[in-house]
Amino acid sequence: MIGPTGAPVAPPGAGPKDILVTEVFSAIQGEAALVGERQVFVRLTGCNIRCDYCDQPEALERRPGPCRIEATAGRRDWTETSSPLGIDRLVDVIGQLWAQVPHHSISLTGGEPLLQGTRVEKLVGLLAERGWPVMLETNGTLVPPLKRMAGRLAYVSMDLKLRSVDHETVSPSTQATFLGAALATGATTWVKVVVGPDTDIAMVAAASAGAPRAIEVFLQPLTPFGVATTAPGPDQVLALQERALSIHPRVRVVPQTHKAIGQL
Numbered sequence: 001m002i003g004p005t006g007a008p009v010a011p012p013g014a015g016p017k018d019i020l021v022t023e024v025f026s027a028i029q030g031e032a033a034l035v036g037e038r039q040v041f042v043r044l045t046g047c048n049i050r051c052d053y054c055d056q057p058e059a060l061e062r063r064p065g066p067c068r069i070e071a072t073a074g075r076r077d078w079t080e081t082s083s084p085l086g087i088d089r090l091v092d093v094i095g096q097l098w099a100q101v102p103h104h105s106i107s108l109t110g111g112e113p114l115l116q117g118t119r120v121e122k123l124v125g126l127l128a129e130r131g132w133p134v135m136l137e138t139n140g141t142l143v144p145p146l147k148r149m150a151g152r153l154a155y156v157s158m159d160l161k162l163r164s165v166d167h168e169t170v171s172p173s174t175q176a177t178f179l180g181a182a183l184a185t186g187a188t189t190w191v192k193v194v195v196g197p198d199t200d201i202a203m204v205a206a207a208s209a210g211a212p213r214a215i216e217v218f219l220q221p222l223t224p225f226g227v228a229t230t231a232p233g234p235d236q237v238l239a240l241q242e243r244a245l246s247i248h249p250r251v252r253v254v255p256q257t258h259k260a261i262g263q264l
């Protein structure tokens with residue numbers, strides 16, 4: 001169970017101008033509403049929950065460590081450095097990738113970006129000042145830091161967590177509050193629901209019912225990873241979408257396309 005106080009978190013070993021980063025690179029967004037768009041990905045370190053299917057185990061612990069930075073956009077010619085990075089340096093690194101090929105936006109992902117509170121707030125502010133659209137990829141649990149970013153986020157891609165899939169105990173009421181706060185920031189917002197072979201169809205129905213009708217709901221069939229070894233079958237995915245569509249008008253199924261094409 002998480003403790004979503006949203007209080008600023010001081011990463012161990014980091015000063016107030018530093019931020020924990022696992023990797024920075026340019027790639028094709030493979031999920032949800034911006035699928036196919038070219039983005040600079042900034043993977044921040046640390047997450048407040050542990051989903052069974054998480055494919056970023058190296059980014060979960062909130063502590064200093066190695067960080068890899070792509071030198072040439074899309075070429076995976078990594079430079080190894082140490083995290084935390086100065087926030088100004090991180091903005092420079094992002095800018096160098098941004099300038100090399102046309103990018104649609106910047107994906108702040110993780111881990112859970114909001115875990116680094118005021119540091120992420122500062123980063124988002126600096127990126128927005130430069131006119132770069134920022135997409136926040138979030139597990140939808142830390143409300144206060146999100147509220148402080150009002151007006152500076154272009155997109156919020158929020159996970160709705162289902163206990164029957166991730167085996168975490170994220171509070172539905174916290175997620176509902178978060179979703180309301182995301183919409184209030186002015187960002188284009190959607191929700192993503194990872195569905196697996198044991199997904200409780202009633203939970204998908206409840207999640208769909210909780211999403212405002214104006215936003216899109218993306219069902220994302222689980223890609224096996226870690227202890228989550230089985231994807232849902234095609235009949236299951238069809239049934240889940242049919243149930244969700246009986247409740248919500250905008251439900252699309254989008255698998256992780258970046259994995260299908262061998263991208264990061």
Ligand code: SF4
Binds near residue numbers: 054055056110112
């Ligand atoms: S919220 Fe995201 S980063 Fe955190 S454990 Fe779950 S899948 Fe991994």
